[in-house]
Amino acid sequence: MTSLAKRLLTAIVLIPAVVWIVMYSSEPFFIGVLSLIVLIAGYEWAALSAVKSKLYKSIFAITGLLFSFGLTLLNEPFLSGFFYASLIFWLLAIVLLITKAQDLLANKVARPVMLLIGYLLLGLIFISLYQLRLNFEQGPELLMYLLLLMWVADSGAYFAGRSFGRHKLSPLISPGKSIEGFIGGALACLLLAFFADQYFEINNGTMFISVSVFVAFVSVFGDLFESLMKRRVNVKDSGAILPGHGGVLDRIDSLIAAAPVYVACLLMTKLFT
Template sequence: MKQRIITGVLAAALFLPIVIIGGNLFTLLVMLLAVIGIFELLRMRKISFFSSPGLLSIILTMIVVIPDHWLSVFTFNDFTRFDWFLLGLLLLLSLTVITKNRFSFDEVSFVLLTVLYVGFGFFYLNETRLLSNGLQLLFFILFLIWATDSGAYFIGRSFGKRKLWPKISPNKTIEGAVGGIMCAVIVGLVFQLFLPIYDYQSIIIIAVVTAVFGQVGDLVQSAFKRHYGVKDSGKILPGHGGILDRFDSLIFVLPILHLLQLL
């Protein structure tokens, strides 16, 4: 627990000032986090980070994550983000032939899925910060996720009896999940009192969506780890695990909120 607290304080001391500063520094941080996230997933699949598939994974992730105003600097002949991604896909498929199926079609599928999962999650993290009220929104969503996690943990421990999804995450309960949603709504309403963002109805909707899909994002990461037989996605944060262990809810929630046009 002591190690967990120390790591959390140090990570917050590094992360929060960059979130507040925003701009290119925050974009660079997001891109670094995305690369680390890809590294963690590739390692689960036992694909070398420094192999041809690994390097292509990084490039494809950058194509997805990089903001539009940066991407325009690297384009020529009117290449779009989709064009670059398609080129990367074709190169990945070509590797199955070059390696004589040592790098297989299944691994191509894995790379593409992880690139889209991690890439779009961190892309929308950066896009949220770029909004006119992005700092306020980002802290709002972070508070909702923290409230959901804390509420689910403490209410689940105190009142949890029925398992939510034991084959994926044996400690989570239905009572804890509902408690997490309730805590997110309460924290959202309190946040609105001090830093108004939307009307109260919108706040409740955003809080519920964030709490529900935040827990789904956490379960998705648990499913990944259980499938590949690992306890944590990485070891970069002692006591907490990897980057994806800490950002799994956030990078799942933000694309949903943007798709539903709630931000």
């Protein structure tokens, strides 16, 4: 079976399950699935941080999940500040990925620093999805919309890149991505945001559409960030748990950046409060 066929088969199985979990599952079930995703992602991140021992990778994954749960105990002002800080972090990361890709690849990062970054990223994606699903008005719909944005951005970039791709977006980190694909993904998300604005019946549609396109833009650099981590340790995929897709980190790489930025933007604009 070809890699593309495996990807399509995995997607056919996963997408209905994801839609049901996001939209209709109980709160404990949703938290359980989210915990499992973060646990596996933590194990994979430890491997990307050059941790060889299965025991130590497991310990990192478990402590990363405990840290994630600890974030749910923070009060609202502190948690909001955490999201705003993540927005600043990703804006800085985007600048560095664009202007200093070669330096990011060449410079060594101490393992403890890599693991600390992992704790923060895992904690952020956990608390972002947790907050969206459980603590926002129209939470399941907002989370589903975020996932749709990622899928549409990815699909739009894929087809536009295959059809028109000529100029590399980041040849050192991800040679397969093109500027044309990036534009195609953004335009696809713009179209989705226009229809989503009608669904949510938002008063400030222009702001909603702007936030949507910005989050889609940021998601591309979440993908590039994970590609950078893989290139630093010379691996193709973060794992092999999903046939044709690689590891869990390979599937949530866009969300790692997009989810906390999405929440930060919603909090700042007060579109759903």
